[in-house]
Amino acid sequence: MHQPFRDTRPTDTYGAFELRGRSKAAKALVDEVHSAILNTETRQRKRRENDAKTFYVTVERFVGELLHAKAGNGTGRFSRSLSKKGFLRDVVTLENVNAVLEGLKKLDYVDHTPGYAAYGPSFDDKSKTEHRPGEASKFEATQTLIDLASRHGIKLTQIHRHFAIEHQPLEARRTAQGDWRGKQTGRKVPIKQTPLTEQMEQLVVAINKFIDGFTIGGADHRMFYRLFNQCDDLSTYRWDRGGRLYSDSGTERPSYQSMSSKPKEDRELRSNITIDGERVIELDIAGSYLCIFHALAGQPLLLAPDEDPYARVQADRDLVKAWMTFSFGAGKPCGRWPKEFTKRYADEHDGLRPGKVGTARAIETKAIEAFPALKHIGRWGLEWGNLMFVESEIILWAIENLMQMEIPALPMHDALIVPASDAAEGARALYQSFYHTVGVCPVIKTKSELPGIREAVAAVAREFSGLPPKAPRINTRADEA
Secondary structure, three states: OOOOOOOOOOOOEEOOOOEEEOOHHHHHHHHHHHHHHHHHOOOOOOOOHHHHHHHHHHHHHHHHHHHHHHHOOOOOEEEEOOOHHHHOOOOOOHHHHHHHHHHHHHOOOEEEEOOEEEEEEOOOOOOOEEEEEEEOEEEEEOHHHHHHHHHOOOOHHHHHHOEEEOOOOEEEEOOOEEEOOEEEOOOEOOOOOOHHHHHHHHHHHHHHHHHOOOOEEOOOOOEEEEEEOOOOOOOOOOOOOEEEEEEEOOOOOOOHHHOOOOHHHHHHHHOOOEEOOEEEEEEEEOOHHHHHHHHHOOOOOOOOOOOOHHHHOOOOHHHHHHHHHHHHHHOOOOOOOOHHHHHHHHHHOOOOOHHHHOOHHHHHHHHHHHOHHHHHOOOOOOOHHHHHHHHHHHHHHHHHHHHHOOOOOEEOOOEEEEEHHHHHHHHHHHHHHHHHHHOOOOOEEOOOOOOOHHHHHHHHHHHHOOOOOOOOOOOOOOOOO
């Protein structure tokens, strides 16, 4: 079979200047580099206070980009155009970037290859000249800078613990791009405020302010930010792709949302979280995407209060759940188990590979037999970004309702973490929000073994049993041709 050409050459990372120091070691490194750069300057007057702060932050972001690029598996460089147009409404100014660059070069902390514009004869009229793609400037950390970072205890293999992205309450990114390294995060889009974006941002700010009034124990959390995806054209963007609330830990450690790469261990670690000293419980929406998908497709799922929607597929539950996750994420039925999943499944099942239990194609056949609407996965308005947006609205609406009752709730992506004493109210808020947004009642479950918790959640489920389905409040397929 003919294989399409794939460029496997390493590429530069893009210098977004989004990284800030998280650890004490990172801050000490930036302090030293900043001081050294100031000593190389020949300015007649000191910078004003605000200008001095923004200059320091530019040093911090520049050093972070250099070390992150070096730690990656690309060329070890980052590229960025140094044109004025490229820094309009950016987090750093071109003036500060150039000043920091000169200082880093004098200190032998950076190798800089200047970029250039290219021009050539027009294809339509050879007598005219037109702009051609040129090359952006390239920047690479020198061994001198790497050695300095090492003396501060910063290893390139652990750079993410020391420098991380600084988040805003509301963010949007372009569609992720794939190359030889796999899928690369889409670039951040500068947001032009509108009444809608201001409203969404104000809600996130209000949630952050409310949660700040409680002490979270057993996990790291600094702030929430809401991230929208696939924002490739801001002028026509509908703000209905993604929109999840993510936790920024504020430290070199991961937040409570991703305490371990192993799902079971991750859940166990989260069970040890406390809010104001009280144990918490996690309330999960069973088959969240599956239920949302069917509602948006006009074929709502009617589930019994304690039903497991995945059990309708006559196959290994772990494989069914995985197939759903991969299929919704890819926008098409999963035809082959990913290598990472194969390894994880084997680790959790005494070396048994998923293909020996059921191939992805076999699971697909059984899943579509149980849920015929899955044939429409990936169609307009039923893509992963749409499903994630609806899910995010459910979670946000529930959090907002709980805030009015002075109940703190920590969002997962399809779940809420609440104090154990508020299990019933937490479940009730999720049921109300899901029904209000999607038009059907989901199944809310908890794996908590604390006394009385499962009974309380089950009692709330009975309150909502028998509600008739209705049209979803959010119609992501409104403009379907």
